[in-house]
Amino acid sequence: xxxxxxxxxxxxxxxxxxxxxxxxxxxxxxxxxxxxxxxxxxxxxxxxxxxxxxxxxxxxxxxxxxxxxxxxxxxxxxxxxxxxxxxxxxxxxxxxxxxxxxxxxxxxxxxxxxxxxxxxxxxxxxxxxxxxxxxxxxxxxxxxxxxxxxxxxxxxxxxxxxxxxxxxxxxxxxxxxxxxxxxxxxxxxxxxxxxxxxxxxxxxxxxxxxxxxxxxxxxxxxxxxxxxxxxxxxxxxxxxxxxxxxxxxxxxxxxxxxxxxxxxxxxxxxxxxxxxxxxxxxxxxxxxxx
Amino acid sequence: xxxxxxxxxxxxxxxxxxxxxxxxxxxxxxxxxxxxxxxxxxxxxxxxxxxxxxxxxxxxxxxxxxxxxxxxxxxxxxxxxxxxxxxxxxxxxxxxxxxxxxxxxxxxxxxxxxxxxxxxxxxxxxxxxxxxxxxxxxxxxxxxxxxxxxxxxxxxxxxxxxxxxxxxxxxxxxxxxxxxxxxxxxxxxxxxxxxxxxxxxxxxxxxxxxxxxxxxxxxxxxxxxxxxxxxxxxxxxxxxxxxxxxxxxxxxxxxxxxxxxxxxxxxxxxxxxxxxxxxx
Numbered sequence: 302x303x304x305x306x307x308x309x310x311x312x313x314x315x316x317x318x319x320x321x322x323x324x325x326x327x328x329x330x331x332x333x334x335x336x337x338x339x340x341x342x343x344x345x346x347x348x349x350x351x352x353x354x355x356x357x358x359x360x361x362x363x364x365x366x367x368x369x370x371x372x373x374x375x376x377x378x379x380x381x382x383x384x385x386x387x388x389x390x391x392x393x394x395x396x397x398x399x400x401x402x403x404x405x406x407x408x409x410x411x412x413x414x415x416x417x418x419x420x421x422x423x424x425x426x427x428x429x430x431x432x433x434x435x436x437x438x439x440x441x442x443x444x445x446x447x448x449x450x451x452x453x454x455x456x457x458x459x460x461x462x463x464x465x466x467x468x469x470x471x472x473x474x475x476x477x478x479x480x481x482x483x484x485x486x487x488x489x490x491x492x493x494x495x496x497x498x499x500x501x502x503x504x505x506x507x508x509x510x511x512x513x514x515x516x517x518x519x520x521x522x523x524x525x526x527x528x529x530x531x532x533x534x535x536x537x538x539x540x541x542x543x544x545x546x547x548x549x550x551x552x553x554x555x556x557x558x559x560x561x562x563x564x565x566x567x568x569x570x571x572x573x574x575x576x577x578x579x580x581x582x583x584x585x586x587x588x589x590x591x
Numbered sequence: 592x593x594x595x596x597x598x599x600x601x602x603x604x605x606x607x608x609x610x611x612x613x614x615x616x617x618x619x620x621x622x623x624x625x626x627x628x629x630x631x632x633x634x635x636x637x638x639x640x641x642x643x644x645x646x647x648x649x650x651x652x653x654x655x656x657x658x659x660x661x662x663x664x665x666x667x668x669x670x671x672x673x674x675x676x677x678x679x680x681x682x683x684x685x686x687x688x689x690x691x692x693x694x695x696x697x698x699x700x701x702x703x704x705x706x707x708x709x710x711x712x713x714x715x716x717x718x719x720x721x722x723x724x725x726x727x728x729x730x731x732x733x734x735x736x737x738x739x740x741x742x743x744x745x746x747x748x749x750x751x752x753x754x755x756x757x758x759x760x761x762x763x764x765x766x767x768x769x770x771x772x773x774x775x776x777x778x779x780x781x782x783x784x785x786x787x788x789x790x791x792x793x794x795x796x797x798x799x800x801x802x803x804x805x806x807x808x809x810x811x812x813x814x815x816x817x818x819x820x821x822x823x824x825x826x827x828x829x830x831x832x833x834x835x836x837x838x839x840x841x842x843x844x845x846x847x848x849x850x851x852x853x854x855x856x857x858x859x860x861x862x863x864x865x866x867x868x869x870x871x
Contacts, residue, residue, distance in 0.1 A: 420652060483693035487756070490647055490688070491708050491763070492681035495673075501707065505698040 323585055330581030336574025340567075344390040352384035355541050364557045374559040376549060386564050389541035393571070396456050396535070397523045403461035405515045408468025413503050415469070416476020417485075418495070427473060430466045438463050439525055446534040456535050460525055464518065471514055472507040479506060509586050517579030520572045527568050543568050595665030597767050597799040598624040598646060603658040605641045605650065605823075616641040616654075618823035624767070628793060630802040630810040630831060632846075633820035639803045643769050647686055648676040664766070682712045685760035687789075689772040691752035695744035702740030705759050712763040727758040731788060750781035754788065761792055767799040768792075774804070786813050807846055811836055819843045822870050842869055 324330045353371075359379035367374040373382035411430070415423035433441070445459035479485065488502050529535050530544030538545065543564045550560025605617040617638040622629070631639045644650045645661065648671060661668045663684060671679075680686075688694040695704055702724060709720035721740070728736035731754040744752060753773065760768060770789060774782040786802075790813050793800045804810045811817060814831035819840065827840035838844050845863040 483688045483690055484696045486649065487686070487688050487694040488696065489649060490680050490686040491759070492677045492679070492711060493707075494677055501699070502696045505696075 324581050327581055329577050333574055333577030333581050336570055337578050340390060340571050343387055344394050347387045347391060352387060353381035355380060355384040355388050356539050367559055373563050376560045377553060382559060382563060385541040385546060386567055389543045389546050389564060392453060392536045393526055393543040396453060396526045397519055399457045400460035400464060401515050401519050401522055404464035405468050405511055408465035409472045409507060409511045412469035412472025413476045413499060413507050416473040417480060417499055417503050430469045433466045439528060442525055442529060446529050451534045451537060453536060456526055456529050460522055468511055468514060471510055475507045475510060476503055513579060513582045513586050516575055516582050520575040523572045596623045596625050597664060599660055599662045601658060601660040603661060605645055606655045608653045616823055620825060624799050626797055626799050627815045628800040628813060630804060630814035630817045631820060632804055632807045632817055634805055637820040638823040639820050640771055643771055643803060647680060647684055681763045683765050684767045685763060685765040686769040686771055687756055687760050687773040690776040691749060691756045692744050694756050697744055700741055700743055701755055705762060708759055709762050727762055728755060731758045749777050753777060753785050757789060769801045771803045808850055826869060
């Protein structure tokens with residue numbers, strides 16, 4: 302048992318630590334934390350690691366298989382694939398996290414608003430949500446990114462703009478079930494404004510499920526981001542990016558499998574890590590498995 | 592208008608729209624309330640809560656309210672703008688809800704919620720609000736207020752939460768306190784304590800009080816007047832302040848007979864037989 306907290310700040314800290322410990326109690330959680338934590342750490346530290354210059358071309362070292370000198374081999378220009386994959390993690394992770402970080406709050410607010418206010422507000426906002434959900438997400442992101450032109454910002458915007466509807470649905474369902482609760486009645490009876498009710502009394506309660514959803518969502522967002530980059534809508538060459546690296550290797554896939562396969566494996570592990578993490582978090586939040 | 596009654600309701604009608612046909616919850620209710628303690632008693636669906644929700648503007652959008660007069664201290668409440676309602680609620684009229692532990696938002700500490708309220712209505716700084724919240728909790732007989740303020744609603748017992756709820760409702764120094772089934776979710780011993788506590792505070796502050804309950808004998812001691820409601824109407828008005836009520840209306844008599852007493856122990860309690868004439 303943990304020692305008694307002596308101040309609210311300490312209590313909060315111990316609650317966070319307890320949550321982390323519970324998260325790592327299962328193999329799924331451990332694996333998820335390790336994969337996500339590990340790749341984030343690698344992405345953060347990549348510029349400081351003693352890696353070869355990712356853009357240094359060498360015509361004598363073209364298409365070398367993985368070896369002691371080049372752990373991940375080299376590509377068609379003789380560039381070191383290890384440094385390209387590690388540095389390629391950065392834009393992929395950044396774009397994925399940025400778009401999740403944009404779409405989750407937007408969806409949360411839209412959903413909680415419509416759930417709390419109901420009526421016409423709800424019909425309009427949820428109608429809009431349904432329209433967005435009617436299209437396959439990758440197609441919609443592709444359209445948005447293709448219309449706006451290639452670039453990091455475009456990808457983030459395109460993925461975020463198509464990613465908020467599930468959050469809105471989730472938050473609306475929670476908000477609707479909370480709408481008749483006595484504490485909202487009491488808050489309104491005490492003179493709370495509509496915005497105050499939404500912000501202080503509704504959003505904090507819709508937050509946990511949105512966070513879980515975000516972790517699970519990050520897995521598919523990574524695939525979409527990498528997919529857009531694969532199609533050439535992401536980071537412009539020669540800067541490395543996982544999806545673009547896979548695309549670069551597809552001409553030589555039968556002679557030099559590593560150019561596509563290793564960045565592909567990185568995408569797989571990253572996506573898997575978020576999936577496992579999200580799974581573990583869902584088990585943590587789900588009261589039925591308490 | 593200083594001499595205007597606290598609450599003045601004349602010929603109040605509340606209808607709820609349903610897909611089939613509108614349901615009349617309140618049919619022509621009139622009451623005036625001064626600085627007194629009024630109890631409204633009736634069974635579920637008799638319209639007592641709907642009446643009070645109308646006085647707070649908290650009815651759902653499906654409800655339609657019609658009245659000759661619905662006024663608080665002479666201020667007309669019919670068709671009041673949402674913004675004006677917000678300045679009224681909590682500051683001038685406060686309501687204690689039924690289940691105290693459901694009445695606090697579960698994710699904020701008690702202190703955070705009381706401070707939110709004090710900052711809004713009394714324009715205090717956060718530090719002053721904290722001290723005021725401590726004083727308020729002490730006044731409703733909570734030991735160690737500073738500790739309780741740091742606790743979350745689920746950490747409190749029902750009686751303690753209801754005390755805290757009352758403290759929060761009194762924090763805005765309202766002129767009228769509405770206790771909507773404020774003791775129904777509590778056990779019998781705590782019910783008496785809470786009612787006594789409300790009584791003390793109301794007397795000390797010279798507020799008006801409306802006690803809504805379905806337990807006639809429980810509230811009788813704590814009210815100056817008792818209105819008995821049936822099917823959206825007041826069927827009888829009784830003098831309170833005593834345990835020995837002298838009801839005349841058969842519904843009220845029936846209600847009292849349905850309560851278990853030591854004398855009725857071991858025997859089946861009578862069931863209220865309803866006369867359609869009561870509806871007229």
